[in-house]
Amino acid sequence: MLFYAIPRQDTKPIARRLMEHFGSLGSVFCAPPEELASVDGVGEHAATLIAMMLPIMRRACLAASRKDLSLADTERLGRYFCALLFGEQKEMLYEVCMDAKGKLLRCYPVSEGRVDSVGLDVRSIVENALRCHASTAALGHNHPSGIALPSQDDNEATLMAYNALRTIGVELTDHIIVADRDFVSLRDNGLLPPK
Numbered sequence: 001m002l003f004y005a006i007p008r009q010d011t012k013p014i015a016r017r018l019m020e021h022f023g024s025l026g027s028v029f030c031a032p033p034e035e036l037a038s039v040d041g042v043g044e045h046a047a048t049l050i051a052m053m054l055p056i057m058r059r060a061c062l063a064a065s066r067k068d069l070s071l072a073d074t075e076r077l078g079r080y081f082c083a084l085l086f087g088e089q090k091e092m093l094y095e096v097c098m099d100a101k102g103k104l105l106r107c108y109p110v111s112e113g114r115v116d117s118v119g120l121d122v123r124s125i126v127e128n129a130l131r132c133h134a135s136t137a138a139l140g141h142n143h144p145s146g147i148a149l150p151s152q153d154d155n156e157a158t159l160m161a162y163n164a165l166r167t168i169g170v171e172l173t174d175h176i177i178v179a180d181r182d183f184v185s186l187r188d189n190g191l192l193p194p195k
Helices: 012-022 025-030 033-037 044-065 074-084 122-131 152-166
Strands: 092-098 104-112 136-142 171-179 182-185
Touching: 012 025, 025 044, 033 044, 074 092, 074 136, 074 171, 074 182, 092 122, 104 122, 122 136, 122 152, 136 152, 152 171
Parallel strands: 136 171
Antiparallel strands: 092 104, 092 136, 171 182
């Protein structure tokens, strides 16, 4: 890939420097362009090309997961959020709005946080569900720390969203927390009532 941004040059030494500097291929793709450009031999074009790969891979994963648009069970919902949040370095919160059978109607970004926290805007969650006439909804966010266990704040925010959506007749089916390639379902953990 580097050869296309740095033609007529042996790019293997640059690739080795990138791997040594960032520690893994995944970390190279997650690095911001300015950090990539700080590695000897990586110019602006190569840094831009590398930085574009993660969003492209994320979209490819999402396209593959949308083949079965039903997100009615925990496994499908978890896979969808894993693809959506792949490689995110900050906490991101998304809401998926679905019909009564779990068919995906729309996915909304709700909020973006720091490395260790994300806010919950209950009003936006309710408005999103109303906007697309959803019967059910689910939340998903990531823990860039690599640990998918829910915090007390995660549990409280989930219950707030659950209660707010109930007032408009929409069921919050789950809240998925993603870390690396793993996920935890707050419904399966017993926080939300069983379906």
